[in-house]
Amino acid sequence: MSVQTLLLDFSIDPARLGDEIGQKTVFGQLETVLKEYIPNLILATELKLEGGSLKLLTGKKGSTVSVRLFDRGLVTVNIEYYKEENEEPLINLKCSKLLESSVRMSLDCERVKLFPTIKRGYKYDVYLTSSDDRLLEYDIDAVIFDEQSPFQRVQIVHSKTLGNMLVLDELQNISEADLIYTETLMQRGKESYEGKEIVILGGGDGALLYELLKEKPKYVWMLEIDEVVMTACNKYLRSICGDVLETRKGPNYEVIVEDCMLTVNKFIADGKKVDYIFGDLTDIPISESACGELWEFMITILNSSFKILKPNGKFMTHGNGATSPESLELYEQELAKLKPPVKYTKSKAFVPSFLEDWYFYHISFATTDNGDA
Amino acid sequence: MSVQTLLLDFSIDPARLGDEIGQKTVFGQLETVLKEYIPNLILATELKLEGGSLKLLTGKKGSTVSVRLFDRGLVTVNIEYYKEENEEPLINLKCSKLLESSVRMSLDCERVKLFPTIKRGYKYDVYLTSSDDRLLEYDIDAVIFDEQSPFQRVQIVHSKTLGNMLVLDELQNISEADLIYTETLMQRGKESYEGKEIVILGGGDGALLYELLKEKPKYVWMLEIDEVVMTACNKYLRSICGDVLETRKGPNYEVIVEDCMLTVNKFIADGKKVDYIFGDLTDIPISESACGELWEFMITILNSSFKILKPNGKFMTHGNGATSPESLELYEQELAKLKPPVKYTKSKAFVPSFLEDWYFYHISFATTDNGDA
Structure with missing residues (x-):
């Protein structure tokens, strides 16, 4: 079962909607078109509203059509009905496109927009x-x-x-189409992981660990809290994580299932330092200021990470979408506050599953002297 | 100006919507939440419908809220209002997310879905x-x-x-982000264009011509009918077409602005044959059968093209989205009917501006003997 919502709207000369008679005429023309597509359509109610009016129609099988006429020259039509899974839609793709052109012709509009039918409450x-x-x-x-x-x-x-x-x-x-994501995160071909010690904070999908192991590192600790993520990815994302979530431990890697801060704090206490740390946890939050639980968590992670990083080490992480520059800037402001000071470079890649460009950060100590302080 | 349509829906235990009292209770809870977000909200009308009921509310500034309760355990809420360009939205992004969580908590739903606000009738x-x-x-x-x-x-x-x-x-x-499109169409690095004679059917954006000229062809004829496309691309897509739409003619290329079939037919009459033909016209139509004007046009183009192709020549073209295998298959069925017979290979690339995988065809004579027949 699902509810299908068809949205259509069009612009016409505001003069045509200027008074009640005009609105009646436009609505009448529209109603005639709609009746060709929706059986048993009748006007159920109409309302006068600020800046226009609304007519509500009902049709076959409890379908409803709401028509809103805005004085300013815009008409929106929302058609909604219930559909069983194997039932044919009341208005299929072909019909909806015919409806669109009927509206265009009958009402002589400058602009008509039909949205692909929106499916609500479907099983996925x-x-x-x-x-x-x-x-x-x-x-x-x-x-x-x-x-x-x-x-x-x-x-x-x-x-x-x-x-x-x-x-x-x-x-x-x-x-499974996102190798570019992992390769940009790790800067494959630009960074050398051979013989290096690496900590992954998070990374539950296993893709980063899987790709890093191909580069012959000395040792990788992957610190992931969520067993469920790993179980799911091990079973259904094998093409991106291989068997690393199955084995969990090998000669040069181990997956530790707990809050990553426990191991990080242990490394701090032991004075243990590594070559690379990957922040593969949550993305930079999208927010107006660097406040709130998520930002605090992210800043804590950053501060602690640099305590277990060798002077020439790097902290590699994903940032956020290129269309959210405000959040990226907030992040960069936080980086500027870190002590000892850090420097960073950025990389951008179009990530297929995100359908957008994503930014990645590669952060290191501003000076190696400070780094070891 | 624009109309903002907020769609929200949620699933609850159908037992809670089983009778009129149940529907009243659920609606009452929802109404309380909605009133926190939309000023002056009042119930304007209610209707009993097959499979459920509908309540229509009106609020500040002619805003409307339609609440549809489906017996089967689904409730859809459509909020609509008019917004001037510089006016703040009645419900901004932050508020809409708060509304979503209020609904989730107050109504104790298993599933809530809030769509990003849909903007209708905006200037773009x-x-x-x-x-x-x-x-x-x-x-x-x-x-x-x-x-x-x-x-x-x-x-x-x-x-x-x-x-x-x-x-x-x-x-x-x-x-401007689609070099991959042109490079997959021309199979850069796999095909050699140096010293070759090439016809582009269409290609008005100039990108293909621009990229082909980098490969030192003997001569390229680009046959584009639409002057307006070329004027626009020359001005605003310079990064993909360079100056080829400005110059229109050089030592080894010319752009002929007319129906491409005129030049193709002239080549046929003259017995002129070329090494490559690019079908850079319309995409393969999405349809249930290979009928209609567009299909006929495409088949005519194919038949004529092979008449001006050298025995070892190739016809290169874009197909359609990988998610429309039916249309790709119809196209392949048409290819199978061509005389002399042809063979083809396919390539696929994710095209950033399409936000999907696209198929490209590289078609040649099945045997070089037939090809010259």
Whole structure:
């Protein structure tokens, strides 16, 4: 079952909607068109509103059509009806396009916009958003895994274009089409990991660990808190994580399942230092100021990480979408406050499953002297 | 000016909506939440409908809220209001997210979905669709060029992520971020164009001609019908087409502005044959069968093209989105009918401005003997 919402709107000369007679005429023309597409359509009620009017019609099978006429020359039409899973839509794609051209011709409008039918309450949600809160409809055709862990909602969905995709709390995380994400995060070809000691904070999908191990590091500690994420990825994202989430431990790596700060603090206490730290936890929060729990967490992580980094070491992390420059700038302001001081470079890559450009940060001590202080 | 449409829906235990009292209770809880976000909200009307009921509320500044309760355990809420360009939205992003969590908590729902606010009738349209008719919101922030040519509506819009983008009849065509498109179409690095004679059918954005000229061909004829497209691209897509649409003619190329079939037929009459032909016209139509004007046009183009192709020549073209396999198959069926017979290979690339994988075809004579027949 799902509810189908068809949104259509058009612009006409405001003079045509200027008075009640004008609105009646426009509505009459529209009603005639709508009746060709929706059986048993009748006017149920009408309201006069500030700046226009609203007519509500009902049709076959409890379908409703709300028509809003705005004095300023805009008309919105919202058609809504209930559809059983195997039932044919009341208005299919072909019909909706015919409806659009009928409206264009009958009403002689300058502009008509028909949205692809919005599906609501279906067994899987195909709508995700970009970092700047744009609406993106994915070609998701199955939910393969869906479990609430103690930390987040963990889903593996299947997209026709992207393959399997990890979605955490309704945010697209990584898909089988996203090698570029991991390669940009680790700066493959630009950084050398051979013989190096590396800490991954988070990284539960296993992709980063899997790719790093190909570069022959001395040792990798992966510190992930969420067992459910790893179970799901091990089963359904094998093409990006290989068997590292299955084995959990090898001659030069281990996955430690707990709050990453425990191991980091242990390293601090032991005076242990590593060559690379990957911040593969949450993204930079999108917010107006660097306040709140998430920012505090991120700043704590940064401060502690630099305490276990060798003077020439690097902290590598993903930032956020290129369309959210405000949040990136807040992050950079926080970096500027770190003591000892740090310097950084940025890289950008278009990440297929995000459908947008993403920024990555590579941070190191501003001077190696300070770094070891 | 624009109309803002906020869509929110949630699922609850159908037992809670099973009778009129239940529906009243759920609606009452929802109304209490909504009143916190929309000033002056009052119930204007209610209707009993097949499978549920509908309540219509009105609020400040002619805003309307339609609440549809479906017996099957789904509730949809559509909030709509008019907004002047410089006016603050009645419900901004932060408020809409608070509204979402208020609904989740107050109504104790299993699932709540809030869509990013849909903007309708704004001075530019940020919503485009994928080849399989999915809704995609682009970060378009300006319309730079908008003109109806004798053939199509020609727009250049600006996207924060993609730079300038050519949109023809509401279809995204090429952007400044799409070198991969042209390089996959021409199979750069796999095909050698040096010293070759090439015909481009269409290609009005100039990107293909510009890239081909870098490969030192003997001669390129570009046959484009739409002067308006070339004027727009020459001015606003310089980074992808260089100055080829400005000069229009050089020692080894010329742009002929007319129906491409005129030159193709002239070549046929003269017995002139070339090494490569690029079909850079319309995409493979998305349809249930290979019928209609567009398909006929495409088949005519194919048949004529092979008449001016050398035995070892190739016809290179873009197909369609990977999520529309039915249309790709129809195209392949048409290829199988061509006489003399042809063979083909396919390539796929993720095209940034399309936000999806796209297929490209490289077609040649099945045997060189037949090819010259």
